[in-house]
Amino acid sequence: MPATLVAEWARQDVNNTTFLHNAPLPRFTPLPSPSSSDTKRYEALVIGAGPSGLMLTTLLTRYGLPSTSLLCIDSRPHQTLVGNADGINARTLEILGQLGLESRIRRDGTRFAESTVWTREESNPEVLVKKMTLPFDMAPARYEQLITLHQGHIESIFREDLKRYDGRDVQYGSKLVDMRIDEDGDKEFPVLATIERDGVREEMRTKYLVGADGAKSAVRGSMGVELEGDMTDELWGVIDLVVDSDFPDVRRQSSINTLPGKGGEIWVTGGVKGGFIVPRERLSNGDFLTRLYLDMTVKNEQENGVATARLAEHQRQTTKERRNQITEALILDRAAKLFRPFRFEVKKGTQVHWWAAFRISQSLTKSFTLKDSTSHPRVFIVGDACHSHSPRQGQGMNVSMQDSFNLAWKLAYSIFGIDASDGGSKLLDSYEEERLPNARNLIAFDKRMNQEGLAMKEKWAEMKQFVVSCGVEYGEGLCVSRAKFKKEQTWTKEDYLNGVILPGRRLLNCRVKRFADGNMRDIHDELGSEGRFSIMMLASYDFGVKDGRSTIIADDICSKVIKKFSPGLIQPIIVQPHLHPEFQWTDLPSSIRQEAEMSLHNASADTYKVYGVEHSGSHAGALIVVRPDGIVGMMAELEDTQQVVTFLKRMVRTVE
Ligand SMILES: Cc1cc2nc3c(=O)[nH]c(=O)nc-3n(C[C@H](O)[C@H](O)[C@H](O)COP(=O)(O)OP(=O)(O)OC[C@H]3O[C@@H](n4cnc5c(N)ncnc54)[C@H](O)[C@@H]3O)c2cc1C
Structure with a gap:
């Protein structure tokens, strides 16, 4: 019995002038009726x-x-105005690119092109010398490796997008004070949240509550879980300023190491003892901002010749007490010492934009979710x-x-009833199954970067995987199938980073030429940001040939495979390496012409090579299922369309 689509609605463009990137996902569940109570x-x-x-609110809206x-x-009265995070890495840029939100960041931010490493001369610690200059080049990616721009800009970009889609904004000045699951009160909306606004408390109910409330999370507290791990004794200071300096690399990402002679062993930001510069964006008055991170642990005071009595006093204090004693003046004083004999001071007529002192913590919670009965x-x-x-x-x-x-599409599928109807909670469970190990790996990586004695070659190999997030890899699970595609081939982590397709990793972008209009396209733009799955067929030379293996399989995908699911939820993308000169569009089966007119592309043999897929021969080609979050879910031989259907059915509701 085919399921019925109970609600599909036209999207209201708030001012009728903006182009909206997304069509909404299909929905099988009814929109909730207004509450009969005041809640x-x-x-x-x-x-x-x-x-x-x-990010979550923007995606759910789209x-x-x-x-x-x-x-x-x-809970704040407004968005971030100064300080906090400032680095957007290659993978985040790709994600924002899929949403069409990357251009302002790329225009206004500062690109990390080169990194330098400076250290004190062993024979004469008064001299600061440059040990090396490195290209900041970690992994192949669609855009830059890393762009720095203030967190407030990122928040504005999301808020503007929200307003375009639904005229909505964040409700600032509202604080969650408590949250619990209360199924007896309302089975359909079982999460009961207490929100405080202008001193008045109000109860709200929801089907799903997401705590994106930062390091001191009240949601986490209400869940009864804690951040567990290491709170190190390391104290760091961070300061954003317009700098007046004759340090030659003040506009490059530069590490300055206090330990004489050590700089050459330490790459980029890993294991820095001293400080590092993060070049930042241009301000509206034409000045360029600089961020400086400084190691403020007492050890450095010792190195800088602090009086023994003061040092002993420092050692008696707790790390928290020491952190509370760090001031803007102390950070600037330490900065001046770090850079001497070069000058490093606040530009006259300007003020420090923001500063903070923090203790390094490497911790995570045991669970990322709370379940009902x-x-x-x-x-x-x-x-x-x-x-x-x-x-x-x-x-x-x-x-x-x-x-x-990772979470947004899974949540939307559950709310709209387009998740596998017999899948229970598995799709939502996969959020924690994928993201918790990823967080654990990152913390382990962070620790290893500071580990003494680890060979630099190993550190560099790891940094390439982690620093720009292009090496994120989810293991076998509901949304990742690693059923072996070609057993005889063995690839390294480096190969996967360079583009060889592996289920569980993101699909590297490539350029293709669209058959319909001859335009060059980025495959990431073809994947879209609409919460949909793609079946990308890397066809072989016989595509377009009547009764050719690739033509028959493409017809099967367009006429049968995608029809098993809600209309438009699974999109076919056909990439072929070559079309015969006598090829005619009208020769193709009608299903391909209807479903893939604007998603039939040509890719070079080099692209196939980058993806690790043969383009000719009896085993040429591959079927690749790309998830809504750009991660490859599975890969199969061209003939294995049934394997693709079985895989998709684990996550997506069928309509037949
Ligand atoms: C002071 C500070 C300095 C930082 N410096 C850096 C840095 O230099 N580099 C870097 O990479 N990262 C830095 N970070 C970390 C970086 O900002 C975070 O990793 C990143 O912002 C995490 O994003 P998030 O959305 O998870 O949390 P956050 O950005 O912390 O956002 C959480 C939001 O939840 C709101 N909130 C909290 N409690 C409640 C509640 N009960 N009810 C309603 N709303 C609530 C907060 O007001 C906040 O807007 C810094 C963070 C802080 C707080």
């Missing part, structure tokens, strides 16, 4: 409007949750609420947004 009810309630909360069903609150996840935590790591690797904001990118 407001939402299908999803997002607590916190930092990078992770805004997938089709109307403002009557979705609310994002934040039927073991269905109802509460999730994302971002800093569930993990924290040292800012040295610039991960905080990136990992947080990537948590939300």
Whole structure:
């Protein structure tokens, strides 16, 4: 019995002039009726409007949750104005690119092109010398490797997008004070949240609550879980300023090491003892901002010749007490010492934009979800609420947004009833199954970067996988199938980073030429950001040939495979290496012409090579299922369309 689509609605463009990137996902569940009581009810309630909360709210909005069903609150009166995170890495840029939100960041931010490493001369510690200059080049990616731009810009970009889609904004000045699961009160909206606004408390109900409320998460507290791990004794200071300096590399990402002679062994930001510069964006008055991170642990005071009595006093104090004694003046004083004999001071006529002192913590929670009595996840935590790591690797904001990118489509599928009807809670469970090990790996990586004695070659290989998030890899699970594709081939982690397709990793972007109009396209733009799956067929030379193997399989995908699911939910993308000169569009089966007119592309033999797929021969070609978050879910031989259907059915509801 085919399932019926109970609601598909036209999207209201708020000012009728903006182009909207997304069509909403199909929906099988009815929109909730207005609550009969005074208690407001939402299908999803997002607590916190930092990078992770805004990414989630933006995606859920684009997938089709109307403002009557979705609310994002934040306890602050307004968005971030100064400080906090500032690095957007290659993978986050790709994700934002898929959403069409990357251009302002790329225009206004500062690109990391080169890194330098400086250290004190062993024979004469008064002399600061440059040990090396390195290209900042970690992994092949669609855009830049890393761009720095203030967190407030990122938040504005999301908020503007939200307003375009539904005229909505974050509800600032609203604080979650408590949250619990209360199924007896309302089975359909079992999460009961207490929100405080202007001193008045109000209860709200929701189907799903997401805690994106940062390191001191109230949601995490209400879930009864804690951040567990290491709170190190390391104290760091961070300062944003317009700098007046004659240090030659003040506009490059530069590490300055205090230990004489050590600089040459330490790459980029890994294991720095001293400080490092993060070049930042141009301000509206034409000045360029600089961020400086400084190691403020007492050890450095010792190295800098602090009086023995003061040192002993320092050692008696707790790390928290020592952190509270760090001031803007102390950071600037330490900075001046770090850079001497070069000058490093605040430009006259300007003021320090922001500074903070922090203790490095590397911790995560045991669980990212809270379940109801039927073991269905109802509460999730994302971002800093569930993990924290040292800012040295610039991960905080990136990992947080990537948590939300992983969760958003799973949440939307559950709310809209387009998840596998017999799948129970498995799709939602896969959020924690994928993101918790990823956070654990990152923390382990962070620790290894500071480990003495680890060979630099090993450190560099790891940095390439982690620093720009292009090496994120999910293991076998509901949404990743590693059923062996070609057993005889063995690839290394480096090969996968360079593009060889592996289920569980993101699909590397490539350029293709669209058959219909001859335009060059990025495959990432073809995947779209609409919460849909793609079946990407890397066809072989016989595509377009009547009764050719690739033509028959493409016909099968377009006429049968995608029809098993909601219309438009699974999109076919056909990539072929070559079309015969006598090829005629009208020779193709009608299903391909109808379903793939604008998604039939030509790719070079080099692209096939990058993806690790043969383009000719009896085993040429491959079927690749790409998930809504750009991760390859599975890969199969061309003939294995049934394997593709079986895999998709694990996550997506069928309609026949
Ligand atoms: C002071 C500070 C300095 C930082 N410096 C750096 C840095 O230099 N480099 C770097 O990479 N990262 C830095 N970070 C970390 C980086 O900002 C985070 O990793 C990133 O912002 C995580 O995003 P998030 O959305 O998970 O959390 P956050 O950005 O922390 O956002 C959480 C949001 O939740 C809101 N909130 C909290 N509690 C409640 C509640 N009960 N009810 C409603 N709303 C609530 C907060 O107001 C906030 O807007 C810093 C963080 C802080 C707080």
